[in-house]
Amino acid sequence: MLRTREIADASRHEAKQKTSRTDWAHLDLLTASLLQQVRLAVVYGGDKATDSAVLKQTRNPRSWKSYQSVAQNIADAMGRLGARNVVLIPDDMRLASRLKDERIHMAWLNTGGVQGRSSIGHAASQLEMLGIPYVGHDPLTAAVLDNKFFFKRQLLAIGIPTAPFIVWHPVSCPMDPVRHRQFARFFRDWNGGFIVKPVTGRASLHVHHVENASDLADVAMAVFDITRNDVLIEAYIPGREYCVAVAGPVVSRAGKMERLPGPFTFAGVERVLGQNERVFTSMDVTPITKERVRPLDPKVDAFVLDALDDLGATLYKEMPLKTLVRLDVRADHAGKLFVLEANPKPDLKAPDATATSLICEGLDRFSMTYDDLILSIFANRAAELLEDGGSITESLDQLLNR
Ligand SMILES: Nc1ncnc2c1ncn2[C@@H]1O[C@H](COP(=O)(O)OP(=O)(O)O)[C@@H](O)[C@H]1O
Numbered sequence: 001m002l003r004t005r006e007i008a009d010a011s012r013h014e015a016k017q018k019t020s021r022t023d024w025a026h027l028d029l030l031t032a033s034l035l036q037q038v039r040l041a042v043v044y045g046g047d048k049a050t051d052s053a054v055l056k057q058t059r060n061p062r063s064w065k066s067y068q069s070v071a072q073n074i075a076d077a078m079g080r081l082g083a084r085n086v087v088l089i090p091d092d093m094r095l096a097s098r099l100k101d102e103r104i105h106m107a108w109l110n111t112g113g114v115q116g117r118s119s120i121g122h123a124a125s126q127l128e129m130l131g132i133p134y135v136g137h138d139p140l141t142a143a144v145l146d147n148k149f150f151f152k153r154q155l156l157a158i159g160i161p162t163a164p165f166i167v168w169h170p171v172s173c174p175m176d177p178v179r180h181r182q183f184a185r186f187f188r189d190w191n192g193g194f195i196v197k198p199v200t201g202r203a204s205l206h207v208h209h210v211e212n213a214s215d216l217a218d219v220a221m222a223v224f225d226i227t228r229n230d231v232l233i234e235a236y237i238p239g240r241e242y243c244v245a246v247a248g249p250v251v252s253r254a255g256k257m258e259r260l261p262g263p264f265t266f267a268g269v270e271r272v273l274g275q276n277e278r279v280f281t282s283m284d285v286t287p288i289t290k291e292r293v294r295p296l297d298p299k300v301d302a303f304v305l306d307a308l309d310d311l312g313a314t315l316y317k318e319m320p321l322k323t324l325v326r327l328d329v330r331a332d333h334a335g336k337l338f339v340l341e342a343n344p345k346p347d348l349k350a351p352d353a354t355a356t357s358l359i360c361e362g363l364d365r366f367s368m369t370y371d372d373l374i375l376s377i378f379a380n381r382a383a384e385l386l387e388d389g390g391s392i393t394e395s396l397d398q399l400l401n402r
């Protein structure tokens with residue numbers, strides 16, 4: 001115990017000596033010191049059916065999942081990295097009091113919310129209101145990324161290719177989506193089939209391939225009946241499917257921290273589709289295994305890797321983003337890439353004997369372990385919060401005796 005305290009004091013002292021708001025050469029020391037001092041809560045999705053989770057149960061336009069086991073993976077990694085005070089807390093109406101009771105300095109958001117609209121942004125909103133810094137997107141960015149319609153509009157503004165689309169809702173457009181005023185504009189010369197999906201979805205749930213426009217109304221209505229939310233209808237892009245992750249410039253590799261000149265794009269993989277698999281099968285149905293994910297080879301796949309890096313970096317800079325996303329991308333017959341979505345809370349499951357996650361399968365090429373990934377995400381956020389200089393960083397500054 002004494003030994004641990006001595007190390008903590010020494011590294012805090014060193015961090016104090018060697019860092020200033022603008023000197024990030026010693027970010028590793030600063031991060032190590034912060035890890036030892038910080039009381040961190042990893043927040044996962046609360047279950048509305050449990051006692052005192054909500055005042056009144058409502059709907060989940062976004063298919064609900066607790067993500068608790070991944071929150072545990074993150075907490076375990078933070079523990080291995082040196083964090084001494086890490087707890088798991090559900091995202092529900094008791095969040096504020098739990099944060100207060102546990103004297104939490106900082107949170108890590110691994111939640112899609114409890115219920116209601118734009119639920120992925122609810123925890124971030126609360127933390128903003130409470131004044132607790134967190135690892136995660138700000139509420140507006142989280143909600144925009146999680147809403148495929150708003151996100152695709154951002155993509156159009158940035159100039160990143162995305163499949164032609166319309167958004168449909170039976171109240172605002174009671175007739176057949178084919179008669180939607182935008183349908184002719186986007187699909188005038190289109191004869192390649194469609195994808196119908198929830199505007200806020202996850203893991204391929206309720207995503208359908210539709211061959212003929214005449215079937216769109218029934219399928220769109222079926223998706224609406226489940227989600228009670230806008231339905232996205234877009235052109236089916238028939239080629240290979242890829243993922244790429246993009247995060248901030250601070251990267252930990254084999255225990256060494258470095259700061260890149262721009263965003264870090266990594267973990268480029270191909271999702272291997274079966275012969276007649278048009279929509280990648282949900283990970284809720286078939287776990288992600290090595291057979292389903294092929295890490296891209298820098299030699300064989302150089303062209304597509306370059307294009308994915310470019311998409312990731314452009315999105316990160318132009319949105320702008322502050323923390324990790326995973327882009328899902330599909331190629332057309334000619335190999336042109338179209339961004340399907342950017343996952344604001346990509347799966348960070350630590351690989352085990354039975355399953356992995358899309359991001360972790362692509363880490364090897366960067367000589368990174370799971371713990372390197374978690375440390376990189378944490379260090380990026382810590383660096384940004386400390387650099388920021390706003391009042392929200394006061395508690396962290398105090399923690400480091402700066
Ligand atoms: N426009 C599209 N063209 C081809 N396939 C698509 C298209 N949109 C979605 N898909 C398929 O459906 C899967 C899920 O869609 P996605 O937009 O990534 O939503 P989510 O992963 O949130 O369910 C994708 O991985 C892909 O296989």
Ligand SMILES: [Mg+2]
Binds near residue numbers: 203328
């Ligand atoms: Mg997806």
